[in-house]
Amino acid sequence: MKLIRKILFPLVPIYYLVTWLRNKLYDLGIKKSVSYNFPVICVGNLSVGGTGKTPMIEYLIKLLKNDFKLATLSRGYKRKTKGFQLADVNSTAESIGDEPFQFYNKFKNDILVAVDSDRNNGIKNLRNLENKPEVILLDDAFQHRKVIASFNILLTTYNNIYTEDFVLPTGNLREPKSGAKRANVIIVTKCPNDLKESEKVVILNKLKLQSYQFAFFSSIAYSNEVFSNDTSKNFESLHDFTLVTGIANAKPLVDFLEAKNLRFEHLDFKDHHEFSQQDIVLLEKQELIITTEKDYMRLKQHESLKDKLFYLPITVVIDNKIKFNELIKQAVKH
Known part of the structure; x- marks a missing residue:
């Protein structure tokens, strides 16, 4: 490259x-x-x-x-839909993009989350809502x-x-x-x-x-624990696991986990990677998967990964x- x-x-x-x-x-x-x-x-x-x-x-x-009253407006990179979309209970990472879907999952009771590649059109639609931001x-x-x-x-x-x-x-x-x-x-x-x-x-x-x-x-x-939808694990309980990343730069995360003396295999995909069925078959063979919160939004829809998939939150x-x-x-x- x-x-x-x-x-x-x-x-x-x-x-x-x-x-x-x-x-x-x-x-x-x-x-x-x-x-x-x-x-x-x-x-x-x-x-x-x-x-x-x-x-x-x-x-x-x-x-x-x-x-x-707050709203986020994103393009919705790599989503499968077009035009203005307002996140709701039926939204997925595929319909609004992984990052907006992450915002919605974390803050849906507090904010509006919308996507539109035309930001002016998105702003117009948000401000036309009855509960406008x-x-x-x-x-x-x-x-x-x-x-x-x-x-x-x-x-x-x-x-x-x-x-x-x-x-x-x-x-x-x-x-x-x-x-x-x-x-x-x-x-x-x-x-x-x-x-x-x-x-x-x-x-x-x-x-x-x-x-x-x-x-x-x-x-x-980084958090001191990894999370799934209904449980969490502290680092002391993590032994051998697979780190799965589809972000632009995974090095800080890898360095952090290595500094904890954790043993893991790293499957490093490109940013915003669309996980194929072949990828899912590979992940199904892993005993424990740790991933980023963004990647978790794309992977959690696969029922076969439910009991082995955890994410590590980060804050600024x-x-x-x-x-x-x-x-x-x-x-x-x-």
């Missing part, structure tokens, strides 16, 4: 120009964007791959759900320029900060680095728990924040979270 990316380097200027021009047309108002008179918070990134958008959305849900969280919509979010949160990973990357196809950037100027907040995600202040200064210098921007650092906290820990929380609450009150 790295060789192919190097070979495709001559295409980088073309991709750069096309995405830069698209953004410029929106900036100049030639291409139409829509703003709203209620809070719309966008969580996204410049890079392809996992920067931690799902746990960040969940953090915002927990922060806001008790004070506002007061705040909408846009999941992975930083490049969806048809919507002018009232507050933009840009995520970039500690191990691959966007300032040191290239645009596709050689690098991982969906658009030029200058797109970061649209962000109100930039969060460096998946940081080591012992990140030093001196290293934060180095990273901040690389980000070159605008006067209106704020930066934060976050890390991942934000450095200086009091200031961050205040910024978010100010954004939704304006």
Whole structure:
């Protein structure tokens, strides 16, 4: 893959120009964007791959759900349906996508969960509901320029900060680095728990924040237990098991489990992997399966895996979270 990316380097200027021009047309108002008179918070990134958008959305849900009527709006990546879909008791990972299905399973009594590749159409449908939301969280919509979010949160990973990357196809950037100027907040995600202040200064210098921007650092906290629908297990009870992942970067999870001195075999699938019947037959042969919460949403529909399938939840820990929380609450009150 790295060789192919190097070979495709001559295409980088073309991709750069096309995405830069698209953004410029929106900036100049030639291409139409829509703003709203209620809070719309966008969580996204410049890079392809996992920067931690799902746990960040969940953090915002927990922060806001008790004070506002809240909705999440996602594209619903790899779902089998089209158009606007509002999650309900009949929804599955196939009908709304694995991440929205995860939001619905965890917060269905507190929020609305919707999907629509046309975010403006999704917002319109949500606001036409009798129990319309007061705040909408846009999941992975930083490049969806048809919507002018009232507050933009840009995520970039500690191990691959966007300032040191290239645009596709050689690098991982969906658009030029200058797109970061649209962000109100930039969060460096998946940081080591012992990140030093001196290293934060180095990273901040690389980000070159605008006067209106704020930066934060976050890390991942793993649960001390794994869960299924009706039970849980602590790590002491886990012996040999199979780790199944279909996420962009499984290394932090693997490192965490290895640090616990746990013995496991790792079946590493690509991000948003659609598990085939052949895959399920393979998983049925395993005695105990630990997976991510996102993958669990796709696998739990298989009755044959019910008694052996568990997931490990994660949460986001934000450095200086009091200031961050205040910024978010100010954004939704304006």
